[in-house]
Amino acid sequence: MVIRRSTERSNDWLKPVDDDEDEGFLTVAEDAEATGCLDDGNRSTLDLTTTTLPVYMTIHRDPKMNALVVRPLVERLYNPDDISVVYCLLANRVSFLRDQSREVHQSVNQARAILCELLASRVLRRFHEDNPGAQGLLLLAHILVEGFDPFQGAPAHMERPANRPQWPGASKENPGSERKVTALELAIVSESKFFISSAACQRAVDAVHNGQIIYTPLSFMDFLPDHYKRRPISLYDPRTAPLLNHHRLIVPRNRNLIELVHFVILLALYVMTMVSRHSEVNMWEFAFCIYTFGWLLEKTAAIIEHGWEVHAQNLWAFLDITFGSIFGAYLILRIYDFLLDQLHSGYGLPILCIAAPVMLTRVAFNLLPNNLVFISLHAMMKDFTVLTFLATWCFTGFLLALQWLVSASNDGDEEFSWYVVGKWMLWIWFGLDGEGIEESVRFHIILGPALMIAFAFLGNTLFLTILIAMLTNTFSKIVADETAEIQFRRAVLTFEGVKSDSIFAYPPPFNILALMTLLPLKLVTTARVFHIINVALIRVLNMPTLLLISFVERRRLWMQSRRAAGKRSKWQFTSLSPHTDVQAVFKSVPPTEISDIIDQLDPLGEVPILEDDLMPTMAGDNPQSKLRRWRMLQREGHRRTEDNQAWSSQSSIKDE
Structure with a gap:
């Protein structure tokens, strides 16, 4: 047996673990004794004296993971001129999470992924504090939503598959066809909820959600691409923006409200279709079908733009898929009814009726996206679907066994239909009726009751116990970290709300007409002409919406915070609150003389110079991260001093 020293392993913590190396420690020597131990020549034991080890001293050395591991790594990785560090750390987290499928290294890769997320949040906080x-908000936005190429900076001879076109219509000259990934997208895909819930990340997410930060996002594929003018990441000022600013349609806050209105219109058309389903000529059904085509086109474009991994994090993604499946089945059966001339007594409308629970539930999800119950339902649906699939698989096995058993026992004289046997087993599964157990003797006098009773134990008792345990565990995890879950869902809505495809600027069903007319036009015109036509049509179709957005942003959201105290309106509803002054005092900027007095009361000369850097004299110029680290060290030193003094006093008392 070879014993490796700790110095040989100190530099190998970043290397992947070798399976052959691990298996080498498990090989059995050929000269082992009959008792299973090696002989004295092979040193099967070690001469270690554990009674003299300084266990107490080692325990009270008080090692801090934050000070010994995390902080040195943050100091080494943090570079004010390199904003791609956060992206690289999250990319490593995604890689470690995908590599944890191997059971041998699952815990190691999971620990590495957690460390990458922690380092990314700490580095982002350093950027935020410094x-x-x-301008700091703009820098945070660049860190989170700026696209990075994983092969950027690689040697020239290396193959770069990320730069190849992702679909036949894309080209390398088109700046929208390059496939780059943002740090925020990696955080969503890897479910880095601790990183997303950090103050620095939430500041940037809130700015993007409210439209204070604007940019043109990257997309995998566009149905109606218009990349003639790409907007860089910049701060938005409504005072200098045009009145009909079509870019405000892709602001996440506005986009969520617009999509809610679109779905409410779809729900209204659905209700009118169901109410008038017995009419001779149902124009509501025709309008509902046309509008649904446009709505499904919008949802398909959303899935393709950011990928299914990101779209699946949306709370109502599974409801949209369910409604799309129901509508597809309805459409096929409705065409079949039309061909057989049985529109009033066909199969299409009954299928469409079952979409009511899905649509009404989706409205509730839209109105309360931050509700903990809906967040828990979204998470528990995954566990419920997987477990139900496994239970159905076992259910099918019992069903086949009973069908073959009755054929073998009765020589075909007495047979039960699949429907009857399946109904008996389903009632037993739900605990509603025991008729299947009573009739099981007709399958076989011994094996029939045995199969039915075994199915009752497995399907009813064991399955429900496991299901309740899994759902309870999932719900308890979400409740334990409620704030992080809500902020994560908000980040998903924000990232998905910023659209790059022009198809989202056309409301249903005009997006179908735009796709049928503008896409062929793009092939025969220049990029500039297509951009002019596209923007003109968007502004005409969305003129009421754009005017309303411009009015709200200029008069209620932006200009109100910049008004002087003397220009306030005579009547303001929020002035009725007794806490208005407490809120207003933190929004006002302190005058210069107040800042000078504060600097004199808290002189920075008492702060020691950290890491051989020159300490600025003004409090506003001093990086908060250095002050925070100095305060932590100072508190730690005071605590140790007090503990030592208390221990010394107790020792002296005992000696006396």
Whole structure:
């Protein structure tokens, strides 16, 4: 047996674990004794004296993971001129999470993934603390939503598959066809909820959600691409923006409200279709079908733009898929009814009726996206679907066994239909009726009751116990970290709300007409002409919406915070609150003389110089991260001093 020293392993913590190396420690020597131990020449034991080890001293050395592991790594990785560090750390987290499928290295890769997320959040916090103000917010936005190429900076001879076109219509000259990934997208895919819930990330997410930060996102594929003018990541000022600014249609806050209105219109058409389903000529059904085609086109474009992994994190993604499946089945059966001339007594409308629970539930999900119950339902649906699939698979096995058993026992004289046997087993599964157990002797005098009773134990008792345990565990995890879950869902809505495809600017069903007319037009015109036509049509179709957005942003959301105290309106409803002054005092900027007095009361000369850096004299110029680290060290030193003094006093008392 070879014993490796700790110095040989100190530099190998980043290397992948070798399976052959692990198996080498498990090989059995040929000269082992009959008792299973090696002889004295092979040193089957070690001469270690554990009674003299300084266990107490080692315990009270008080090692801090944050100070010994995380903080040195943050100091080494943090570079004010390199904003791709956060992206690289999250990319490593995604890689470690995908590699944990191997059971031998699952815990190792999971620990590495957690460390990458922790380092990414700490590095992002350093950027946030060292860059205050509006420019710091802009820097955070660049870190999170700027696209990075994984092969950027690689040697020239390496193959770069990420730069190849992802679909036949894309080209390398088109800036929208390149496939780059943002740090926020990696955080969503890897479910880095601790990173997303950090203050720095939430500041940037809120700015993008409210439209304070604007940019043109990257997309995998566009149905109606228009990349003639790509907007860089910048701060938005409504005072200098045009009145009909079509880019405000892709602001996540506005986009969520617009999509809610679109779905409410779809629900209204669905209700009118069901109410008038017995009419001779149902124009509501025709309008519902046309509008649903446009709505499904919009949802398909959303899935393709950001990928299914991101779209699946949306709370109502499974409801949209369910409704799309129901509508597809309805459409096929409705065409079949039309061919057989049985529109009033066909199969299409009954299929469409079962979409009511899905659509009404989706409205509730839209109105309360941050509700903990709906967030839990979204998470528990995955566990419920997987477990139900496994239970159905076992259910089919019992069903086949009973069918073959009755054929073998009665020589075909007495047979039960699949429907009857399946109904008996389903009632037993739900605990509603025991008729299947009573009739089981007709399958076989011994094996029939044995199969039915075994199915009752497995399907009813064991399955329900496992299901309740799994759902309870999932719900308890979500409740334990409620804030992080809500902020994660908000980040998903924000990232998905920023659209790149022009098809989203056309409301249903005009998006179908735009796709049928503008896409062929793009092939015969220049990019500039197509951009002019596209923008003009978008502004005409969305003129009421754009005017309303411009009015709200200029008068209620942006200009109100910039008004002077003397220009306030005579009547303001929020002034009735007794806590208005408490809220207003933190929004006002302190005058210069107040800042000077505060600097004199808290002189920075008492703060020691950290890491051989020059300490600025002004409090506003001093990076908050250095002050925070100094305060932590100072508190730790005071605590140790007090503990030592208390221990010394107790020792002296005992000696006396």
